Amino acid sequence: MIDKIRYPIGQFNMSEDVGVEEIKDLITQIENLPHKLANSVGDLSIEQLDSSYREGGWTIRQVVHHIADTYINLHIRIRLAITEDKPTIKLFNQELWAELPDAQTLPVGISLNLIESLNIRLVTLIKSLSHSELNRQFRHPEAGDLNLKKAIGLYAWHGNHHLAHILNFRKSIGL
Incomplete structure (x- = not known):
């Protein structure tokens, strides 16, 4: 049961090839995430934003800020792959980033605005x-x-994965 709570849409299959024909749908999923995300948290109270979507999991607030962190990293990683020959990317410790004061205390609107703005650049670039270029690597x-x-x-999977966490949380509290 924990896997369904932790991975509500299943785990991403790293071995599965993504075809060029799938890219349009994936881009649409990325493009639609900011609106869906904003709708999923817009009516939540501070107490609800500071509640975990599962036992031992991040709060909804941390999830929203985490999505912003990953959007920033994706944007940089794509730009590096396009402009450099197979660059080695820098990882970030998402667990520690989620514990930083901004991820724990700032209003989610700050990250929602960042995600919406960065998404325009990201989707335009993709x-x-x-x-x-789609075959370039990092x-x-x-x-x-x-x-x-x-x-x-x-x-695309990552955004949908965390959106599902929030939507499942909403269901669990009767919203």
């Missing part, structure tokens, strides 16, 4: 990529070489 220190198609798939 939509402009040629077939050969080196992930833990996962190995990832092409941009797979990275787009991963981040």
Whole structure:
């Protein structure tokens, strides 16, 4: 049962290839995330934002700030892969980042605005990529070489994954 709570849409399959035909749908998923995310938290109280979506999990506030952190990283990783030859990306300790004071205390609107603004640049950039650019890679220190198609798939999954956490939390409190 914990896996369904922890991974409500299942785990991302890193071995599955992302086809060019899937990219449009993935871009749409990324493009729609800011609106869906804002709608999912817009009516939550401070107490609800500071509640965990599962036992031992982050608060809803931390999840929203985490999504902003990952959007920033995705934007940088794509730009690096386009402009450098298979750069090794820098990882970030998402657990420690979620414990930083800004992730625990700032209003979610700050990250929602950041996500919405960055999303415009991110989606514009992704939509402009040629077939050969979509095959460009970056080196992930833990996962190995990832092409941009797979990275787009991963981040579309990631946004939907955390959105599902929030939506499941809403259901659990009767919203």
